[in-house]
Amino acid sequence: MSRILVTGGAGYIGSHTVHLLIQSGYDPVVADNLSRGHRHNVDAKRLRVLDLADTDGLEQLMRSEGVQAVIHFAAFMAVGESVREPELYFSNNVGGSLSLFTAMQRAGVNRLVFSSTAAYYGNPERVPIPEDAPAAPVSPYGESKVIVEKILRWLDQYRGLRGISLRYFNASGADPEAGLGEEHDPETHLIPLLLRAVATGQPITIFGNDYATPDGTCIRDYIHVSDLAGAHIVALESLLAGGPSGAFNVGTGKGQSVLAVLRAVEEVTGRKVPHTIGPRRAGDPPSLVADSTKLRRTLGWEPRYTEIRDIVATAWEFQRKNRAS
Numbered sequence: 001m002s003r004i005l006v007t008g009g010a011g012y013i014g015s016h017t018v019h020l021l022i023q024s025g026y027d028p029v030v031a032d033n034l035s036r037g038h039r040h041n042v043d044a045k046r047l048r049v050l051d052l053a054d055t056d057g058l059e060q061l062m063r064s065e066g067v068q069a070v071i072h073f074a075a076f077m078a079v080g081e082s083v084r085e086p087e088l089y090f091s092n093n094v095g096g097s098l099s100l101f102t103a104m105q106r107a108g109v110n111r112l113v114f115s116s117t118a119a120y121y122g123n124p125e126r127v128p129i130p131e132d133a134p135a136a137p138v139s140p141y142g143e144s145k146v147i148v149e150k151i152l153r154w155l156d157q158y159r160g161l162r163g164i165s166l167r168y169f170n171a172s173g174a175d176p177e178a179g180l181g182e183e184h185d186p187e188t189h190l191i192p193l194l195l196r197a198v199a200t201g202q203p204i205t206i207f208g209n210d211y212a213t214p215d216g217t218c219i220r221d222y223i224h225v226s227d228l229a230g231a232h233i234v235a236l237e238s239l240l241a242g243g244p245s246g247a248f249n250v251g252t253g254k255g256q257s258v259l260a261v262l263r264a265v266e267e268v269t270g271r272k273v274p275h276t277i278g279p280r281r282a283g284d285p286p287s288l289v290a291d292s293t294k295l296r297r298t299l300g301w302e303p304r305y306t307e308i309r310d311i312v313a314t315a316w317e318f319q320r321k322n323r324a325s
């Protein structure tokens, strides 16, 4: 049973991945400073409250736990916040990653799965986006991930660290049976905000309907968080089997407009979503859809959720359960 260190395992995507690791027969230990994650997302016996800046603590943890590989989620992820506080993003996302990689090197751990992002591509020239599209981030958040991917390429070359970067598109949905879902504070993501508008009656603002898309609203590739978790498992297995470093998009390959997601929420909840149309949000590309052929072909990954309605249904169930408890 391989011992896996999961940084940021108390967060949204991290906690779903820890759950799937356990189901898949792994024995994960979580390092999380709980600055954005939630204690209730992780079994207490697996949780070590530890900051990424604590290189010695991470090294010690990997040694004492006999860690064989690391899945590295711990990072800040709010694009808007990164524009207001770029130093915070570079220090936490880049500095924190470097501290982790140093600890790994000292502890002799040389397998890593890294949380990257579609924000790597900025405003892409071609959609669906292939992995060899240029890195052109338009926010400090995106840049922080590009820098870490670059560091990983050098560490592959000179340290023998094998790393797989997974470039996530729009993580969404929940695993209500596991008691896991999206709980950001403040919440900025579309699906939880649409569901909140239904629940509270407070209208959500649609950020622009004058884009050059069929209905004028932005198009995104919504990938269910459990399918994202599954991508980490196949990446980890490839690395543990001696496979090479690489970078993969993780998305369904299907784009949905904001209004299409709104309609899916209305179908699932059986209620109207109170909404208003507002101005565009700065930095929103009109369309981001993954070409995820490489992940399918190379690692044999397939998403189970391909319908936006089914993804929304899991998020709705989580919100209902959460409010009831």
Ligand code: UFG
Pocket (backbone or CB within 6 Å): 077, 078, 079, 117, 118, 119, 141, 169, 170, 188, 189, 190, 191, 193, 204, 205, 206, 207, 208, 218, 219, 220, 258, 281, 284, 288
């Ligand atoms: N949107 C609204 N109103 C809202 C919130 C969102 O209209 O109140 C729209 C946005 O303008 C966008 C779409 O819904 O068109 C999706 O927005 P999200 O904020 O849910 O997600 P983003 O696509 O902006 O961002 C996500 C991740 C980022 C990542 C980015 C890369 O949250 O971490 O994808 O593609 F960087």
